[in-house]
Amino acid sequence: MSAGSESPPATAMADPSCPPFPLLVEEGRHEKHEETVPHGGELELPTVDLEAPGEALAAACRRLGVFRLANHGVPAELSARLFALARDLLAGAPFDDKQALPGYFWGTPALSALRVRDVNWVEGFHVPLLPVAAGQQHHGPTSTAAAAEELGELAREYGAHMARVARKVFDAMAGALGLSADQASAYLAERDGFVRVYRYPPCPEAGHLGMEAHTDSSVLSVINQDLVGGLQVLHGGAWRDVAPGGTGIDGTLLVNLGDMARAISSDAFRSVLHRVAASHGKERMSLCYFAFPRDDAVITGGDGSRYRPFTYAEFREQVQADIKATGSKIGLERFLRH
Numbered sequence: 362m363s364a365g366s367e368s369p370p371a372t373a374m375a376d377p378s379c380p381p382f383p384l385l386v387e388e389g390r391h392e393k394h395e396e397t398v399p400h401g402g403e404l405e406l407p408t409v410d411l412e413a414p415g416e417a418l419a420a421a422c423r424r425l426g427v428f429r430l431a432n433h434g435v436p437a438e439l440s441a442r443l444f445a446l447a448r449d450l451l452a453g454a455p456f457d458d459k460q461a462l463p464g465y466f467w468g469t470p471a472l473s474a475l476r477v478r479d480v481n482w483v484e485g486f487h488v489p490l491l492p493v494a495a496g497q498q499h500h501g502p503t504s505t506a507a508a509a510e511e512l513g514e515l516a517r518e519y520g521a522h523m524a525r526v527a528r529k530v531f532d533a534m535a536g537a538l539g540l541s542a543d544q545a546s547a548y549l550a551e552r553d554g555f556v557r558v559y560r561y562p563p564c565p566e567a568g569h570l571g572m573e574a575h576t577d578s579s580v581l582s583v584i585n586q587d588l589v590g591g592l593q594v595l596h597g598g599a600w601r602d603v604a605p606g607g608t609g610i611d612g613t614l615l616v617n618l619g620d621m622a623r624a625i626s627s628d629a630f631r632s633v634l635h636r637v638a639a640s641h642g643k644e645r646m647s648l649c650y651f652a653f654p655r656d657d658a659v660i661t662g663g664d665g666s667r668y669r670p671f672t673y674a675e676f677r678e679q680v681q682a683d684i685k686a687t688g689s690k691i692g693l694e695r696f697l698r699h
């Protein structure tokens with residue numbers, strides 16, 4: 362039985378900026394959800410130079426599906442401004458004000474299937490890279506609305522850098538896979554991607570996740586995390602910490618391959634299961650960019666692939682239907698050849 366159908370959970374509301382995350386209050390609940398997968402400490406990740414990706418990039422895609430990216434050309438000052446603006450807005454404004462802003466979300470995206478242990482201890486803004494149509498823009502008079510508009514503009518400026526980075530990374534991946542120019546173009550619609558600005562508020566209780574275990578549906582995702590830590594990837598049967606790469610001029614970004622990279626490479630490239638532990642003492646912030654294939658791109662890893670050909674639009678609709686029905690994504694398994 363889902364926990365949501367038992368007695369109503371307590372909520373953590375001491376901080377007015379905090380969404381009404383449910384707390385696990387019943388005796389014994391922690392034991393019930395105790396880890397079954399061991400924790401294996403930090404995972405050393407390879408660093409790929411964007412200006413000279415060479416063999417290192419393909420090797421990292423094959424072995425891990427996640428790597429650090431250096432020499433990416435994203436101005437440190439732009440990331441710092443976006444982090445600061447997002448932190449001020451998300452940690453500073455009351456929850457009710459934030460909830461009225463376009464693109465704001467908290468908890469699990471599958472709210473229709475809400476179960477207490479599934480609530481992600483996270484909030485944020487979803488910012489598409491394509492400019493928002495005039496009618497959809499928020500013209501509220503408050504300073505919170507003005508800050509949110511500024512955040513959107515800055516996130517799109519940051520997103521333009523992400524699109525540039527994603528194209529360069531993907532062209533190197535496409536080269537390693539021997540994709541045609543048409544495939545390389547259809548399999549990554551980098552300017553149609555989006556940025557998510559996340560805040561993981563401090564969680565008063567152990568046993569929560571900031572974001573539950575998942576693979577990304579993207580071709581590739583680019584993560585820029587602050588210095589708090591909490592991101593973990595499943596490697597060798599254990600959850601391994603991905604340490605922050607440092608901020609400022611020498612800061613690296615993280616590139617994480619999604620399901621689509623796995624499908625187009627016929628499983629040669631990995632899409633790693635990852636999650637974010639809820640923050641305890643400190644809040645955590647991250648800036649994440651996701652790039653997908655064109656909607657009509659027919660994803661195929663060739664005749665030997667375990668997956669039948671499908672369009673990206675088909676994949677996205679299946680993921681949404683599965684989340685609505687079960688609370689979880691099923692993903693590529695749905696597209697296995699019979």
Ligand SMILES: O=C(O)CCC(=O)C(=O)O
Pocket residue numbers: 557559572577584586592635636637647649
């Ligand atoms: O916040 C992070 O570092 C990772 C977030 C993530 O995995 C996602 O949004 O898919």
Ligand SMILES: [Fe+2]
Pocket residue numbers: 575576577582635
């Ligand atoms: Fe993810």
